[in-house]
Amino acid sequence: MKAKHQLAAAAVLLVLALILPAVIDNYWLRVMTTVFMIAIVAQGLNVIVGFAGYHAFGNAAFFGVGAYIAGVSLNAQVPLALAIVLATGGSAVVAGIFGWPLLRLRGHYFAIASVALNMAFVEVILNLGGVTGGAMGLPLPISPMPPDLLYRMIYYMMLGALTVATLVVWHLSGSRLGYALRALRDSESGAEVMGVDTVKAKILAWMISAAMTGCAGGIWAYWLTFIEVGSAFDIGISMRAYIMMLLGGMGTIIGPVVGAFVFEIVATLVWSEFTHIHNLLLGMFLIAVVILVPNGIIHLISRASARLSAARELRRAKA
Amino acid sequence: MLAQTIVNGLLLGGVYGIATIGFSVVWGVMGIINLAHGAYIMVGAYIAFALNQWFGLDPFLAMPFAMVALFVIGYALQAFLLNPVMHTSLLLTLVVTFGIDLFLIDLFVLFFSSDVRAVHTAYSGSSLEIGPVLISWVRLVAAILSVLVAIASYLFLNRTRTGQAILATALDREAARLMGIYPDRAYGLTAGLAAAVAGAAGCLASTIFPISPTLGISFLGAVFVVTVLGGIGSVAGVIIAGFAYALVQAFAATYLGANYQQIVAFSMFLLILIVRPQGLFGKPFYGES
Numbered sequence: 001m002k003a004k005h006q007l008a009a010a011a012v013l014l015v016l017a018l019i020l021p022a023v024i025d026n027y028w029l030r031v032m033t034t035v036f037m038i039a040i041v042a043q044g045l046n047v048i049v050g051f052a053g054y055h056a057f058g059n060a061a062f063f064g065v066g067a068y069i070a071g072v073s074l075n076a077q078v079p080l081a082l083a084i085v086l087a088t089g090g091s092a093v094v095a096g097i098f099g100w101p102l103l104r105l106r107g108h109y110f111a112i113a114s115v116a117l118n119m120a121f122v123e124v125i126l127n128l129g130g131v132t133g134g135a136m137g138l139p140l141p142i143s144p145m146p147p148d149l150l151y152r153m154i155y156y157m158m159l160g161a162l163t164v165a166t167l168v169v170w171h172l173s174g175s176r177l178g179y180a181l182r183a184l185r186d187s188e189s190g191a192e193v194m195g196v197d198t199v200k201a202k203i204l205a206w207m208i209s210a211a212m213t214g215c216a217g218g219i220w221a222y223w224l225t226f227i228e229v230g231s232a233f234d235i236g237i238s239m240r241a242y243i244m245m246l247l248g249g250m251g252t253i254i255g256p257v258v259g260a261f262v263f264e265i266v267a268t269l270v271w272s273e274f275t276h277i278h279n280l281l282l283g284m285f286l287i288a289v290v291i292l293v294p295n296g297i298i299h300l301i302s303r304a305s306a307r308l309s310a311a312r313e314l315r316r317a318k319a
Numbered sequence: 320m321l322a323q324t325i326v327n328g329l330l331l332g333g334v335y336g337i338a339t340i341g342f343s344v345v346w347g348v349m350g351i352i353n354l355a356h357g358a359y360i361m362v363g364a365y366i367a368f369a370l371n372q373w374f375g376l377d378p379f380l381a382m383p384f385a386m387v388a389l390f391v392i393g394y395a396l397q398a399f400l401l402n403p404v405m406h407t408s409l410l411l412t413l414v415v416t417f418g419i420d421l422f423l424i425d426l427f428v429l430f431f432s433s434d435v436r437a438v439h440t441a442y443s444g445s446s447l448e449i450g451p452v453l454i455s456w457v458r459l460v461a462a463i464l465s466v467l468v469a470i471a472s473y474l475f476l477n478r479t480r481t482g483q484a485i486l487a488t489a490l491d492r493e494a495a496r497l498m499g500i501y502p503d504r505a506y507g508l509t510a511g512l513a514a515a516v517a518g519a520a521g522c523l524a525s526t527i528f529p530i531s532p533t534l535g536i537s538f539l540g541a542v543f544v545v546t547v548l549g550g551i552g553s554v555a556g557v558i559i560a561g562f563a564y565a566l567v568q569a570f571a572a573t574y575l576g577a578n579y580q581q582i583v584a585f586s587m588f589l590l591i592l593i594v595r596p597q598g599l600f601g602k603p604f605y606g607e608s
Contacts, residue, residue: 055410055413057413101593102593104593105592105593107350107410108346108350108352108410108413109592111352111410111413112352112543112547112592113589113592113593116543116585116588116589116592117589119540119581119585120582120585120589123581123582123585127578127582239417242414243414246411246414276428276429277425277429278425279421279422279424279425280421280422280425280426280429282418282421283417283418283419283420283421283422283423283425284418284422285418286414286415286417286418286421287400287414287415287418287419287422289414290404290411290414290415290418291400291403291404291415294404294407294408294411
């Protein structure tokens with residue numbers, strides 16, 4: 001699918017999403033807010049995995065970092081908008097600091113080191129206590145807004161963040177940095193020879209990725225009004241986002257968003273019936289996705305449309 | 320106190336070692352990080368538990384049964400799921416093994432519930448007293464058996480034709496094919512062997528640790544650290560690293576407190592990854608992907 005087509009599809013989806021809260025009930029509002037949140041995380045993974053080829057399995061670390069920065073700031077009477085900005089920027093800074101040593105590792109080593117980083121944050125917060133609440137968890141100030149209005153506002157916040165994240169990915173795919181990242185994904189030494197500053201490009205990519213993930217975490221913290229390390233640094237968040245990215249198509253612009261939508265809706269409709277074997281089905285689904293659509297839905301669509309237009313050409317040539 | 324700490328560490332080191340061998344060899348030979356490895360250990364522990372519960376079989380004698388069962392599981396999963404995926408993308412195997420892990424854990428929750436179980440034997444509580452140091456019989460037997468299994472795996476890989484074929488495939492897949500080795504079959508055998516050793520580790524673990532479907536998750540952290548410490552794909556390195564890891568953990572538990580065990584483990588792990596990614600005893604060619 002060309003970038004132009006993907007953007008047109010994204011615009012249609014955005015308009016639908018804008019009018020959606022007028023027609024759905026609170027349960028589906030909640031489901032859709034979750035879809036947007038996890039789609040942001042998937043889009044963040046797309047930058048570091050899809051573009052740069054660094055499999056950051058532990059990207060949930062920044063979801064947690066964002067959630068905790070937002071939580072601590074909100075408790076210190078910082079206004080909401082600023083708290084979210086701090087969560088976004090703070091996560092990027094953390095990624096910059098840890099990316100410098102960790103992004104030297106390649107392939108599996110980096111994947112595992114990122115998971116270790118995630119687990120290390122959990123231990124640090126548990127032992128740190130203080131303003132983070134440690135093992136007790138961190139309650140956030142409860143908004144005085146009426147719940148109906150509040151949940152709609154959070155819906156639009158998530159939607160806005162997802163739109164920005166998707167625009168960033170769109171811009172990235174045509175930018176110098178985007179080309180540098182794809183070059184180093186295919187061959188790191190090759191990119192270096194061509195004059196790409198690979199270290200800088202990788203770190204920038206992880207910072208962008210972390211900013212998106214941290215922003216989603218920050219809004220999530222405000223939404224939940226209570227966070228604890230188990231749910232904020234849940235490796236399941238990374239894993240779900242990873243499946244969504246694969247399902248939609250990594251390295252594409254709207255693939256992760258489509259993947260998030262399909263995955264979450266299927267999960268909500270089907271798996272809510274089988275809660276006791278949820279993971280069993282999730283495991284089977286994961287394996288099926290990798291074996292059946294390893295390149296994602298977006299590639300599937302573009303292959304189908306390419307075949308269609310080829311058939312049309314053929315018919316025209318015969319006539 | 321000091322002597323007891325050292326003994327505690329040494330007794331657990333062997334179990335950590337054989338819990339890691341399979342994981343390390345699979346990573347070294349195929350470049351696959353098997354996230355389901357912890358689940359294999361868990362399955363082994365449940366086989367020991369079930370045989371003990373139903374037939375009163377001693378958990379140490381359950382080892383051959385667990386090893387055969389897990390060899391079949393490991394071989395089948397490699398042949399039917401992982402080999403096809405390896406041909407498209409090596410990193411996607413991580414997702415597949417994560418899926419297998421989720422599947423197995425939930426399957427065992429379904430059959431055995433998530434209750435915590437334990438295997439009891441007549442000699443469970445007794446221990447050997449040497450001066451001020453107490454040595455639990457169970458742990459002593461487990462440590463000796465794990466070293467024996469480790470030596471057997473080492474000899475298999477380095478002294479038999481099949482083992483040499485596996486190592487040759489690890490070194491150069493294409494050249495191995497030219498020498499008449501089928502890589503897919505070598506991979507299947509590697510995965511089967513790795514799962515079998517994990518099953519043995521599970522039986523030993525069932526005598527020492529409480530058993531639950533999430534037993535493997537707590538092991539997997541240690542398995543990662545020991546793999547990286549020992550050098551990926553090196554059986555001898557893994558055994559030494561297993562003892563080193565257990566000693567460090569024992570010291571951390573005694574002198575810093577149990578809270579710090581995890582932090583010490585992570586710090587060791589990240590430090591070695593950054594400073595010496597081929598491990599303390601690893602050769603650089605192993606595990607390159």
